[in-house]
Amino acid sequence: MxxxxxxxxxxxxxxxxxxxxxxxxxxxxxxxxxxxxxxxxxxxxxxxxxxxxxxxxxxxxxxxxxxxxxxxxxxxxxxxxxxxxxxxxxxxxxxxxxxxxxxxxxxxxxxxxxxxxxxxxxxxxDTNQLYDGEDTEDPLEIQVVAEQFRFTYVYPDGTTTEELRIPKDRPILVNVTSQDVMHNFGIRELRVKADAIPNQYNEAWFQAEETGTYEAICYELCGVGHSSMRGEEVIVMEPEEFNDWYDSSEAEKAEVSG
Ligand SMILES: [Cu+2]
The missing domain is CATH 1.20.81 (Receptor-associated Protein)
Structure with a gap:
C-alpha cells in the first residue's frame, strides 16, 4: 500500500x-x-x-x-x-x-x-536505458502472445507458459503481440499496459518490488470470452527461486504450474 x-x-x-x-x-x-x-x-x-x-x-x-x-x-x-x-x-x-x-x-x-x-x-x-546500467542486470525479455481468450508467455530460452513468473527487482521487458484480434495486456498493480495487435510488437517494461500474485487482464474488448481473460496468473518470485524454476526442465515446470 x-x-x-x-x-x-x-x-x-x-x-x-x-x-x-x-x-x-x-x-x-x-x-x-x-x-x-x-x-x-x-x-x-x-x-x-x-x-x-x-x-x-x-x-x-x-x-x-x-x-x-x-x-x-x-x-x-x-x-x-x-x-x-x-x-x-x-x-x-x-x-x-x-x-x-x-x-x-x-x-x-x-x-x-x-x-x-x-x-x-x-x-x-525509453527501453534502451534498461541495458545501460553497469551494475544492474539486463531486463528479462518476455514475449506476450494474446489470443482469444488467453495470454501465453514465451521466455528467452523458449519456455512457454500460461502464467507469468518473474523475479522481483529486475526490469521485465514485455514484447506484446496477438494471434487473432486486438487485445490489451495489462497488470494493474505493476502499472504496465500494452496493446496486443496482430503482426505488431509493442514493448513495455515494469519492475516488481514485492513478491506476490497479481492479475493479468485483457483491457480491450476482444470477443465473447473477453471477460474471462483475467485471472491470478502473474507470480512475482524471489530471484533465486525464479532462477531455480527457470533452470528446471519443462516437465518440472509443468508440475509446478499444476
Ligand atoms: Cu482479449
Whole structure:
C-alpha cells in the first residue's frame, strides 16, 4: 500500500533509487492530485469570497437593490466599475496586476505540467536505458502472445507458459503481440499496459518490488470470452527461486504450474 507520504519520500530520493514505471505513474498521480486540489481550493475560495463581498446590499425604501446614486467615476473612491454587459479590462486599482499575475501563474503551472509529464513519458518509453546500467542486470525479455481468450508467455530460452513468473527487482521487458484480434495486456498493480495487435510488437517494461500474485487482464474488448481473460496468473518470485524454476526442465515446470 502506497501512501502519499511514502510517494513523496521516494520522489525526494529519485537520485538514489531506480525509478520503475510504477514510481513514475504514482508520482505523476500525486502531483496532479496535490496541484489540482490546491488550484481548486484557491479558485473556489476566491469565488465564494467575492460572491459574499459583492453580495446585494439591502433594498432601499422602494424595494430596489444596488441603486447607484452617483455615476461610478464620481462615487468617491475613483474606481471605474464595469457596467452590466461590459467586459472587464483589468484596468483600475490593482486590476491589471491581478490579471497579469493570475495569467502568469496559470501559464507556469500548465507549461510546467506539460514539460514534467512529457519528460516522464519519454523516460518510461525509453527501453534502451534498461541495458545501460553497469551494475544492474539486463531486463528479462518476455514475449506476450494474446489470443482469444488467453495470454501465453514465451521466455528467452523458449519456455512457454500460461502464467507469468518473474523475479522481483529486475526490469521485465514485455514484447506484446496477438494471434487473432486486438487485445490489451495489462497488470494493474505493476502499472504496465500494452496493446496486443496482430503482426505488431509493442514493448513495455515494469519492475516488481514485492513478491506476490497479481492479475493479468485483457483491457480491450476482444470477443465473447473477453471477460474471462483475467485471472491470478502473474507470480512475482524471489530471484533465486525464479532462477531455480527457470533452470528446471519443462516437465518440472509443468508440475509446478499444476
Ligand atoms: Cu482479449
Amino acid at each position: 502506497m501512501t502519499p507520504g511514502s510517494a513523496l519520500l521516494r520522489h525526494a530520493a529519485f537520485a538514489q533509487v531506480s525509478r520503475t514505471p510504477a514510481d513514475v505513474f504514482d508520482n505523476l498521480y500525486l502531483v496532479f492530485l496535490v496541484l489540482g486540489t490546491l488550484v481548486g481550493v484557491v479558485v473556489i475560495s476566491y469565488t465564494v469570497y467575492n460572491a459574499y463581498k459583492y453580495r446585494a446590499s439591502d433594498p432601499d425604501a422602494e424595494g430596489r437593490y444596488d441603486v447607484e446614486e452617483t455615476p461610478p467615476e464620481e462615487d468617491g473612491d475613483g474606481v471605474a466599475r464595469p457596467q452590466v454587459g461590459e467586459i472587464p479590462t483589468g484596468s483600475g486599482k490593482g486590476g491589471g496586476k491581478k490579471l497579469f499575475v493570475s495569467f502568469t501563474i496559470s501559464a507556469v503551472i500548465v507549461l510546467g505540467l506539460i514539460v514534467y509529464a512529457y519528460s516522464l513519458f519519454l523516460y518510461v518509453e
